[in-house]
Amino acid sequence: MHFGIQNILFIIALGATGFFAFKKFSSIIRNIQRGKSLDRNNNFGQRINTLVRVALGQSKMVTRPIAGVMHIFVYVGFVVINLEILEIITDGILGTHRAFNFLGPIYNILINSFEILAVLVILGCVVFLARRNVVKLKRLNMKELLGWPRNDANIILTIEILLMSAFLTMNAADWYLSTQMNEWPHIIKNFHIEHYAHSGVQKEAFLISPWLSGWMPNNLTYVMYIERFCWWFHIIGVFGFILYLPNSKHLHILFSFPNVFYSNLEEKGKFTNLESVTNEVKAMFDPSFVPPTDGTPGRFGAKDVEDLTWKQLLDAYTCTECGRCTSSCPANQTGKLLSPRKIMMDTRDRLEEIGKGIDKDGNDFKDEKSLLHDYISPEELWACTSCNACVQACPVNIDPLSIIIDLRRYLVMEESAPPSALANVFANIENNGAPWQFSPVDRLNWATED
Amino acid sequence: MENIRVRTMADYLANGEKPEILFWVGCAGSFDDRAKKITKAIVKILNKVEMSFAVLGTEESCTGDPAKRAGHEFLFQMQAMNNITVLNGYEVQKIVTGCPHCFNTLKNEYPALGGNYEVIHHTQLIDELIKTGRLKVEGGSFKGKKITFHDPCYLGRANNEYEAPREVIAKLDAELVEMKRSKANGFCCGAGGAQMFKEAEPGDREVNIDRSEEALELNPNIIAAGCPFCNTMMTDGVKHFNKEGEVKVLDVAELIAQAADL
Numbered sequence: 001m002h003f004g005i006q007n008i009l010f011i012i013a014l015g016a017t018g019f020f021a022f023k024k025f026s027s028i029i030r031n032i033q034r035g036k037s038l039d040r041n042n043n044f045g046q047r048i049n050t051l052v053r054v055a056l057g058q059s060k061m062v063t064r065p066i067a068g069v070m071h072i073f074v075y076v077g078f079v080v081i082n083l084e085i086l087e088i089i090t091d092g093i094l095g096t097h098r099a100f101n102f103l104g105p106i107y108n109i110l111i112n113s114f115e116i117l118a119v120l121v122i123l124g125c126v127v128f129l130a131r132r133n134v135v136k137l138k139r140l141n142m143k144e145l146l147g148w149p150r151n152d153a154n155i156i157l158t159i160e161i162l163l164m165s166a167f168l169t170m171n172a173a174d175w176y177l178s179t180q181m182n183e184w185p186h187i188i189k190n191f192h193i194e195h196y197a198h199s200g201v202q203k204e205a206f207l208i209s210p211w212l213s214g215w216m217p218n219n220l221t222y223v224m225y226i227e228r229f230c231w232w233f234h235i236i237g238v239f240g241f242i243l244y245l246p247n248s249k250h251l252h253i254l255f256s257f258p259n260v261f262y263s264n265l266e267e268k269g270k271f272t273n274l275e276s277v278t279n280e281v282k283a284m285f286d287p288s289f290v291p292p293t294d295g296t297p298g299r300f301g302a303k304d305v306e307d308l309t310w311k312q313l314l315d316a317y318t319c320t321e322c323g324r325c326t327s328s329c330p331a332n333q334t335g336k337l338l339s340p341r342k343i344m345m346d347t348r349d350r351l352e353e354i355g356k357g358i359d360k361d362g363n364d365f366k367d368e369k370s371l372l373h374d375y376i377s378p379e380e381l382w383a384c385t386s387c388n389a390c391v392q393a394c395p396v397n398i399d400p401l402s403i404i405i406d407l408r409r410y411l412v413m414e415e416s417a418p419p420s421a422l423a424n425v426f427a428n429i430e431n432n433g434a435p436w437q438f439s440p441v442d443r444l445n446w447a448t449e450d
Numbered sequence: 451m452e453n454i455r456v457r458t459m460a461d462y463l464a465n466g467e468k469p470e471i472l473f474w475v476g477c478a479g480s481f482d483d484r485a486k487k488i489t490k491a492i493v494k495i496l497n498k499v500e501m502s503f504a505v506l507g508t509e510e511s512c513t514g515d516p517a518k519r520a521g522h523e524f525l526f527q528m529q530a531m532n533n534i535t536v537l538n539g540y541e542v543q544k545i546v547t548g549c550p551h552c553f554n555t556l557k558n559e560y561p562a563l564g565g566n567y568e569v570i571h572h573t574q575l576i577d578e579l580i581k582t583g584r585l586k587v588e589g590g591s592f593k594g595k596k597i598t599f600h601d602p603c604y605l606g607r608a609n610n611e612y613e614a615p616r617e618v619i620a621k622l623d624a625e626l627v628e629m630k631r632s633k634a635n636g637f638c639c640g641a642g643g644a645q646m647f648k649e650a651e652p653g654d655r656e657v658n659i660d661r662s663e664e665a666l667e668l669n670p671n672i673i674a675a676g677c678p679f680c681n682t683m684m685t686d687g688v689k690h691f692n693k694e695g696e697v698k699v700l701d702v703a704e705l706i707a708q709a710a711d712l
C-alpha cells in the first residue's frame with residue numbers, strides 16, 4: 001500500500017481524537033485539582049511496591065477467583081494488544097502494511113500472543129456479560145447501577161468483544177490473502193494489492209486466525225475489503241474508546257495506577273486529625289497559642305466535593321463500580337441504605353456536575369446543590385460502622401470510609417445534627433468522660449466490687 | 451471479693467516507683483458489667499506473671515473514639531488533649547489496652563496530638579507473655595473444644611493484627627475453626643463507628659444477628675472475642691438464636707485466665 005487518501009483520513013482521525021481526548025482529560029484533572037491539598041509524596045519506595053503489587057499485579061482482584069482470573073485476561077490483553085496499536089498507527093500514517101514485519105520471528109511471536117490474548121479477552125468479556133445479565137450477580141445488579149452505569153458496563157464489554165473480533169478477522173483476511181496470492185496473479189495486478197503477498201506473513205505465523213479464514217469469500221477483492229474494513233473498524237473503535245473513557249467507569253484502566261500509587265499507607269484505623277480543630281483546641285488549652293492561619297477559616301468536615309481532598313476526588317473518578325466494597329459492607333448486607341460504591345459514584349457525579357457548570361459559566365460557577373443531602377443522605381452516613389471492609393475490599397485502594405467520616409463531621413460540627421442518641425453520647429463523654437451516664441469517680445469501682 | 455491487686459498511677463508516683471506498663475481499661479471495661487469481667491481476667495493474668503502495672507483509675511477518661519468515628523472531631527481532640535496531659539504527666543511509655551478501639555486511637559491518633567506511646571492490645575501482650583515463657587498455659591478444660599475467633603475490626607483490618615489472638619487460642623489445645631469471613635475479610639459485629647450507642651438505621655436485620663449466625667453455623671463451643679463491644683454484640687446474637695446454653699462468648703483474656711486457673 002502507498003500513502004493515499006486512507007492515510008490522510010487516518011491522520012485527521014488521529015488528530016481529532018488527540019484533541020478531544022486532551023480537552024476532556026484536562027477538565028477531569030482540573031476537577032480533581034479542586035480538591036483540598038494533601039501530601040502523598042512520601043515513601044516513594046513503598047508506593048512503587050504497592051503499585052506493583054496492587055495495580056500491576058492485581059493482588060486484590062484475585063480474592064474473588066473467577067472475576068480475578070477473567071479480569072487478568074482482559075487486563076493483560078488490553079496492555080499487550082496495545083502494542084499492535086503502535087503498528088496500526090505507523091501503517092496508518094506512513095501507508096505501510098504491517099510495518100513491524102521486519103522483526104521476523106519476533107513479529108510472529110508477538111502476533112501470536114496478541115491472537116491468543118484476543119481470544120482470552122473475548123472469553124473474559126463474555127463471562128463478564130453473563131455475570132451481569134444472565135447470572136445476575138447481586139453486586140452487579142443493585143439499584144445504584146440502574147440506568148447509565150449498567151449500560152456503560154455492557155457497552156464497554158461489547159465494544160471490547162467487537163474490537164477483538166475485528167482484530168482476529170483482520171489477521172484472518174491478511175493470512176488468507178498472503179496464501180492465495182500466487183494463485184491469482186492477475187487480481188493482484190488489477191487491484192494494486194501486491195503488498196499483501198509481500199508482507200512476509202508466513203503460513204505458520206498465525207495460530208488462531210487461520211481457523212477463521214474458512215469463512216472468507218472466494219473473491220480475493222472482497223477479502224481485501226474485509227481486511228480494510230476490520231483495520232478501520234479496529235482503529236476507529238480504539239479512538240472512540242479513548243473518547244468514551246472519560247465518561248465511563250472504565251476510566252479505571254488509566255486512573256487505577258496513580259490512584260494506587262497515592263494510596264493511604266497508614267494503618268486503616270488511623271483517621272485524619274483535623275488541623276483546624278487542633279488549632280481551636282490548642283487555643284482553648286493555651287490562650288497564648290496563636291494558630292497559623294492561611295486566611296480561610298474553612299469548614300469542619302465536608303459538605304460538598306470541594307471540601308474533600310484531591311485524593312478522595314481521584315478515588316471517585318477511579319471507581320470501577322465493581323461493588324466489591326458494597327458486597328462486603330455490613331450495613332449494606334443487612335439491608336441498610338448505605339452503599340460505599342454509591343458514595344463513590346455520587347462523589348464523582350457531583351464533581352462532574354460542578355465541572356460541567358465551570359465549563360459553561362467559568363470558575364465562579366455556583367449552584368444550590370451539595371454532595372451532602374442532595375446526593376448522600378444522613379441515613380446512609382449513619383449506617384456506617386467504620387469497619388473498613390469497603391477499604392479492604394477495593395481492588396484499586398479506594399477509601400469510601402474517609403468520605404463518610406468527612407460528611408459526618410460536617411453534619412455534627414457544622415449542622416449540629418447527629419442522631420439524638422449520639423448527641424447524648426457526646427454530652428456524656430463531655431461531662432462524664434464516658435459514653436454512658438456513669439460518674440467518673442466510679443471508674444475504678446470494678447477493682448473492688450465482686 | 452476476688453483476689454486481684456490493682457494500683458493506680460498516682461499510687462506508684464506517691465511511692466516514687468514506675469510501673470512496667472499502663473493498663474488502659476477503657477469505658478466498657480470500667481463500667482459495663484460484662485466487660486468488667488474481662489478487665490479482671492486481664493488483671494489476673496498481669497498479677498500472675500507479676501508484671502508491675504498501673505491503671506489511671508478515676509483519672510482515665512474516654513479516649514474519644516466514639517466521638518471521632520461519629521464525626522465529632524472537636525470532642526475527640528478535647529478528650530485526647532486531656533488524656534495526653536495526664537499520660538505525659540506520668541511519663542507513660544507503654545500502654546496495654548483492653549479494647550481495640552482504645553488501642554487504635556491511642557496508637558494511631560494520639561501521636562499527632564503529642565501523645566507518643568508504645569501501645570499494644572491485650573491479646574498481643576498475652577501472646578508475648580506466653581512466647582517469652584512468663585506465662586504458662588495448658589489446655590486443661592478447653593482441650594478438644596471447638597473455638598471460633600471473631601476478628602474485631604479495629605484490631606484486624608484497622609491494625610493488621612490477626613495472628614496474636616489466634617496464637618494465644620492455639621495454646622489451649624482446642625480446635626480453632628474459622629468463619630468464612632475471617633481475618634481481612636472479617637465481618638463487623640455491628641458496634642463500631644459509634645453504632646453501639648444508637649439504634650441501627652432501618653434495614654432487613656441487625657448486623658450482629660448476621661455475624662452470630664455465621665459463627666453458630668460452625669457449631670462452636672466458644673465464640674472468642676477480643677473486644678468488649680464485639681462481646682456484647684455476639685452475646686446478644688447468640689441469645690437471639692437461643693443458643694446461650696451451648697455456646698459461650700468469651701474474651702481471649704478470659705479463656706487464658708480460666709485455662710491457667712486464675
Ligand code: SF4
Pocket residue numbers: 325328329330331332338339340383384385386387388389390391400401404
Ligand atoms: S466502613 Fe462503613 S461503608 Fe465501609 S464497609 Fe464498613 S460499614 Fe460499610
Ligand code: SF4
Pocket residue numbers: 318319320321322323324325326340341344393394395396397398400
Ligand atoms: S470503591 Fe472500589 S470496590 Fe467499591 S465499587 Fe469502586 S472500585 Fe469497586
